[in-house]
Amino acid sequence: MTTENAPGQQDPHAQREADKYDNPIPSREFIIEALEEAQKPLRLYQVAKALEVDEDDEERYEAMSRRLKAMVRDGQLIRNRRGAFGLLEKMDLIKGRVLGHPDGYGFLVPEEAGKDLFLSEKEMQKVLHGDIIIASVVGEDRRGRKEGAVVEIVEHNTQQVLGRLNHENGLSWVRPNNNRLTQDIFIPKDGLLEADEEQVVLVEILHQPTTRSGPIGKIIEVVGDYMAAGMEIESAIHAYGIPNEWSEELLAELAEIPDEVTEAEMEGRKDLRSMQLVTIDGADTKDFDDAVFAKRRKNGWRLVVAIADVSHYVKPGTELDKEAIKRGNSVYFPQRVVPMLPSKLSDGLCSLNPHVDRLCMVADLAITEDGKLERSQYYEAVMNSKARLTYNQVNDILTNKKSEYREEFSDQLTNLEDLYELYQVLQKAREERGALEFNTTETRIVFDDDRKIKEIVPVTRNDAHKLIEECMLMANVATARYLKWHKIPIVYRVHEKPLEERLKNVRTFLGDFSLTLEGGDEPTAHDYAAVMAKVAGEPHEHLVQTVMLRSMNQAVYHPDNKGHFGLNYEHYTHFTSPIRRYPDLLVHRAIQHAWKKTGAEGFAYDEAKMAELGQHCSDTERRADEATRDAVTFLKCEFLSHRLGEEYDAVVTAATNFGLFVELEPLYVEGLVHITELGEDYFHYDNARHCLKGERTGKVYRLGDRIRVQVAQVKLDDRKVDLRFISGGSTELNADEATQDDSSIDENDASIEAGDEQKRPRKKRYYRKGKKPAAKGQESS
Incomplete structure (x- = not known):
């Protein structure tokens, strides 16, 4: 043609x-x-x-x-x-997403690679946070950043807004709870519902902002009082656009699925119902997506990892599948979950509940005496979990010969002991491989009867947590290798090596402690681990591990197998949590296609589609992290708002060119000590050494320093805690070591995955302090 x-x-x-x-x-x-x-x-x-x-x-x-x-x-x-x-590129135009800042300005984050484009407050009046726009580069601002002007709005992405209602002089408007939306929404009289001043309402935007006018909307729901229990979660759900309702079409489709596993569904599957498979999870877990079994063999172990067969119920192109794609993952807020799949599946048919038949996908692995994967086999099966165990129960069984649980779960003792022996071998192999291990404090919020924070307590990871983690890691590695060999496109879990500039800064920092990061331009996780081994037990151990962690990239989903730096794996993907992560469901479908032995031919997804889905799932993962952090930060701010004037010991968790972020002890809540609080001096930020140094006095404040502070002010709307400096800190750098650098802090959400395979929502094992969106946005997007 x-x-x-x-x-x-x-x-x-x-x-x-x-x-x-x-x-x-x-x-x-x-x-x-x-x-x-x-x-x-x-x-x-x-x-x-x-x-x-x-x-x-x-x-x-x-x-x-x-x-x-x-x-x-x-x-x-x-x-x-x-x-x-x-x-666009020939006309010096850039397409991207608008990222608003609480102070009114914003950034254009390009779709393609490149630096963010600064948008002035005037330009931000034409758009809303989240909009897709085309902008032209019009010059540079006083700090040398490229500045843009809005040329065209491609897509408005804010259709509904949650905020507080205000009345004055016969006019009404809503101030968004999302502090990245800085424009008030005008509500005409015919768009009002009966609501009190300062009540939280849901607004539908009728007219988007333009050059001449701001956004106009109508109230479609009165949600409740601003400080009502759970309102911080409702605000985060709307602020970050997290889907949280099921369509009528989806519910009709769901109703067609039987409530129990049928004999017809079991036909043709391997029967594992007599195997001593058990689930090991947190005490408050409701959805159980994996079960494990291990048996000692002559030359190693057999490890069976059974994963809920979500792909049996969620077929490509169905309403369930479309909604799962849209959500990308489950979102875990304190005491509330926004699931990827309806509860009939997530808590029911796809949850490996004890003593009921369930369909599963099995990774049947042979592991050598030294913890290496020898071979793997995958098949569909039907199973019946023999026990629902908690981490604390299993840890007590394995470490306490007099444990009361040893009698209660006597039928599982052999399996658990074999699992524990296998874990110790896998842990040793992990150390030899050089996978990174960061020892940080995780916390759990304890609520009172009014759902306000009663206390924030540290959470201890025990051997049962680590046992399950190692089993899941092994299953994920085996799956990546299996599908790589079959040449089927999938989304790998990719964690690339640190960037050259960050490596340079890390080496500068380590030089202050007479430490060296080996590996040249291509250091491995083993090189990182070697540094950590040298500082183990030293006073600066925590400081060094924090800086090294922040030098790393964020893990993403991508069809190119670039390996996992932090875990030091050549092949790695996510297979073990299809109830709560869409990439795992894609991997399950790829395994099923692999059985046809046709390679990529006939598979429903090519590399381009996998790249698109991988990017989307990486975005929804970040969206979930930001939304949960926003809700938790609000709760912590509210918690501190009742403690104004109180003094606390604190540790510096981040230094920036506008002050110090510190964590209050023993509250595990973070706040900002502004640079003006540090004394009568000019303080300069050293990006490489993560510190502030006084020009006249030579005083230095750096990560890990302990100081005394007082709670001065809490701004709930901005999620900010301002602290007054009282005393402490102030170490010294040698004169020839100190440098001055006004560049902004660039902290990473370096997803090392070290705790990712424990399935249950919790704070990740790596250190995430000092990353307050508003503060960071003062310098970059």
């Missing part, structure tokens, strides 16, 4: 278009290629001519016109004032 060809070129996606349309037109990709080759904007007739679409063929010509307009609408092209279509 000549119309599929441009001169000398073939549309690479012609077949795809032909499969979709009776009278196909050039693909979007081919249109972009034609514009790149033309090296100038083209009008409709010029694009059509270049791609050999005849103007006399009215149907195809009109379809071509609609496609070009759709590409403009989606931000792939821009149409200039002459009506010509051009490429």
Whole structure:
């Protein structure tokens, strides 16, 4: 078909278009290629001519016109004032997502790689946080950042807002709870519902902001009082756009699924109902997505990891699948979960509850005496969990010969003891491999009867936690290797090596302690672990591990197998939690396709689709982290608001060019000591050494320093705690060591995954202090 060809070129996606349309037109990709080759904007007739679409063929010509307009609408092209279509990058235009800041300005985060574009407060009046826009670079601000101007709004992503209602002089408006939305929403009289001043209401935006006017909306629900129990979670759900309702279509589809596993569903599956498989989870866990069994063999172990077979119930293209994609993962707030799947599945059919038949996907692994994976086998099975055990019960059984639980769970003792012996071997292999291990304090919030924080207590990880973690890690590694060998596209869990600039800063910092990070430009996790071994037990151990952790990248989902730096694995993916993570469900589907032995042929997902889903799931994971952190931060601020004037010992968790973040002891709550509180001196921030140094006095405040502070002010709306400096800290750097650097703190959400495979929601094992969104945003997005 000549119309599929441009001169000398073939549309690479012609077949795809032909499969979709009776009278196909050039693909979007081919249109972009034609514009790149033309090296100038083209009008409709010029694009059509270049791609050999005849103007006399009215149907195809009109379809071509609609496609070009759709590409403009989606931000792939821009149409200039002459009506010509051009490429964004050729016009010095950038497409991306708006990231608002509580102080009114914002940033454009580019879709493609590149630095964020600063948006002034004036430009932010035209858009809302989360909008997809096209912007032009108009210059640099006084700090040398590229500054942008809004050219076009591609997509408005804020349709509903939760906020507090205000009345004054006959006018009404709503102030959003999300402090990244800095524009009040005007409510006309016909958009009001009966609500009191300062009550929290849900607003539907009728008119988005423009150059001339702010957003206008109507109240669709009165949610409740601002300080009501649970309101911080409702605010976070709306602020971060977390889906939390099931559609009628989905519920109808769910009703068709039997309430119990049927005989027909078990047919053809391996029967493991007599095996001593058990679940080991937290005491308050409701959904059990994995069960384990181990048996000592002559030359090693057999490890059986049985995972709930979510793929049996959630088929591609169904309403359940569409909603699971949209959510990406379950979101775990304090005392509330927004699940990825409805409770009929997450707490029922897909939960490996004790003494009931359940469908599962099994990784049957052979492990050598030295903890290496020898071979793996995957199959569908039916199982019946023999016990629902908690971490504390198992730990007591394994470490206390007089434990009361040894008699209660006597049938599981052999299995548990074999699992424990295997864990010790896997732990040794982990140490030899050089996987990173960060010893940080996790906490748990204890609520009173009014759902206010009663106390925040440290949580101790025991050997049972680590046992399950090692089993899940082994299953994930085996799965990645298995699917890599079958050449099937999947989303790997990728944790890339640290960036060159961060390595340079880490080495500068370590030099102050006469420490060296080996490995040159390509250090391994083993090199990192070697440094940690040298400082074990030293007073600065915690400081060193914090700085090293912050030098790392964030783990993401991606179809390119780039390995996992922190765990020091060449192949790694997520297989063990399909109830709460969509990538795991994709991996289960890939395993099922692998049994057909056709490679990637016929698989429902190609690499491009996996890349798209991987990016989306990485985004929803970050969204969940930010939303839960927002809710917890509000609770902690409310907790401290009743303690104004009280003094506490504190430890510095982050230094920035505007002050010190510190954690109060023994509350495990964080606040800011502003730089002006540190004394009559000019303090300069040293990015490499993570400290503030006084120009005149030479006083230095750095990570790990202990100081005394007083709670001065709590700003609930901004999630900020301001502290007054009283005494302490002030170490010294050698004169030839100190440098001055006004660059901003760049703390990482370095997902080492060390605790990720414990399945239950909890604070991750790595250190995450000092990352307050508002404070960080003062310097970067």
